[in-house]
Amino acid sequence: xxxxxxxxxxxxxxxxxxxxxxxxxxxxxxPLVFYRTGEGEVxxxxxxxxxxxxPLSLSHLKDDQIVCGYHGFTYDKTGACVAAPAxxxxxxxARVPAWTVREQDSLVWVxxxxxxxxxxxxxxxxxxxxxxxxxxxRGMEPLKARYSLLVDNxxxxxxxxxxxxxxxxxxxVAETPITTEVDEDANVVYVSRHMDDAECPxxxxxxxxxxxRITRWQDVEYHAPCLxxxxxRIAPAGVLPPQEGPDDKxxxxxxxxxxTPSTEHETLDFxxxxxxxxxxxxxxxxxxxxxxxxxxxxDVVALDLLEKVVEGEKENxxxxxxxxxxxxxxxxxxxxxxxxxxxxxxxxxxxxxAP
Ligand code: FES
Ligand SMILES: [Fe+2]
Numbered sequence: 001x002x003x004x005x006x007x008x009x010x011x012x013x014x015x016x017x018x019x020x021x022x023x024x025x026x027x028x029x030x031p032l033v034f035y036r037t038g039e040g041e042v043x044x045x046x047x048x049x050x051x052x053x054x055p056l057s058l059s060h061l062k063d064d065q066i067v068c069g070y071h072g073f074t075y076d077k078t079g080a081c082v083a084a085p086a087x088x089x090x091x092x093x094a095r096v097p098a099w100t101v102r103e104q105d106s107l108v109w110v111x112x113x114x115x116x117x118x119x120x121x122x123x124x125x126x127x128x129x130x131x132x133x134x135x136x137x138r139g140m141e142p143l144k145a146r147y148s149l150l151v152d153n154x155x156x157x158x159x160x161x162x163x164x165x166x167x168x169x170x171x172x173v174a175e176t177p178i179t180t181e182v183d184e185d186a187n188v189v190y191v192s193r194h195m196d197d198a199e200c201p202x203x204x205x206x207x208x209x210x211x212x213r214i215t216r217w218q219d220v221e222y223h224a225p226c227l228x229x230x231x232x233r234i235a236p237a238g239v240l241p242p243q244e245g246p247d248d249k250x251x252x253x254x255x256x257x258x259x260t261p262s263t264e265h266e267t268l269d270f271x272x273x274x275x276x277x278x279x280x281x282x283x284x285x286x287x288x289x290x291x292x293x294x295x296x297x298x299d300v301v302a303l304d305l306l307e308k309v310v311e312g313e314k315e316n317x318x319x320x321x322x323x324x325x326x327x328x329x330x331x332x333x334x335x336x337x338x339x340x341x342x343x344x345x346x347x348x349x350x351x352x353x354a355p
Pocket of ligand 1: 071073
């Protein structure tokens with residue numbers, strides 16, 4: 001049984017990554033090839049030719065069809081083989097699986113599990129990613145670590161003080177208690193940390209121009225399994241949101257992560273930083289892109305290291321958890337539940353379709 005939940009939507013790519021060519025990406029253990037048709041539709045097929053298994057992502061596209069780079073089997077967007085060399089009759093079994101994909105909020109989502117169960121109403125939203133009221137910087141780092149380590153990392157922001165000191169971490173992040181709420185039905189974990197009078201880390205002082213102390217809010221929403229939202233509010237100390245009307249004395253940053261399992265020991269770490277200020281300021285854009293990339297790489301180094309430790313440890317090793325881990329523990333509980341539910345749904349769907 002895989003460690004990730006099936007019958008779920010996962011972020012496979014940014015919309016802009018799928019253009020003229022073929023993109024190969026392994027999502028939840030499934031090697032997939034993505035491309036965009038002339039009409040703009042995104043297609044996802046299994047990345048393995050039925051003939052001798054050549055990767056279709058290393059082949060080429062012609063008229064919305066993939067021509068295998070080894071012997072030329074040609075596949076249409078449904079995965080059906082429509083041409084093979086030196087013969088007219090194509091075996092009916094010559095087809096690769098096609099996967100359900102949807103684009104929303106500038107992200108390409110793929111449904112992993114039984115394709116007939118895909119329900120696009122279940123895709124969580126991050127509307128600022130393609131809103132004209134925000135400027136977004138983004139990137140993707142492959143991790144050599146299991147996805148649950150990235151979930152742990154993002155649910156506990158107290159690590160900012162230690163791992164990201166000098167960038168986004170200040171003493172207050174580790175010192176301020178958190179509140180945690182769980183919506184069991186929606187599979188969402190909320191973790192909040194409101195700092196009333198905090199040091200302004202360079203990440204925010206340089207981008208907002210605030211000098212002096214700040215009120216800094218971090219409101220996390222983790223939509224298990226794949227989408228993580230950190231609503232960050234930064235304002236000069238003492239400036240709270242008004243009772244009514246827009247909160248326009250504050251700066252807002254939406255930090256978004258797509259946490260996508262690739263294999264049991266690898267994860268795709270999609271990171272995005274959206275801001276509602278200095279929208280056209282290239283210097284701020286460049287600063288946030290570079291700075292956040294550095295922060296992400298600090299996590300990548302730590303998590304790749306942790307994966308080796310976890311892989312090497314004896315079974316039944318007992319971690320010690322404290323208050324700061326409440327959000328991460330809630331996330332783990334939900335993921336365990338979703339893994340079991342996914343397997344049940346798959347089993348139920350198979351029972352219905354069995355002859
Ligand atoms: S492996 Fe693809 S055509 Fe032979
Ligand atoms: Fe981090």
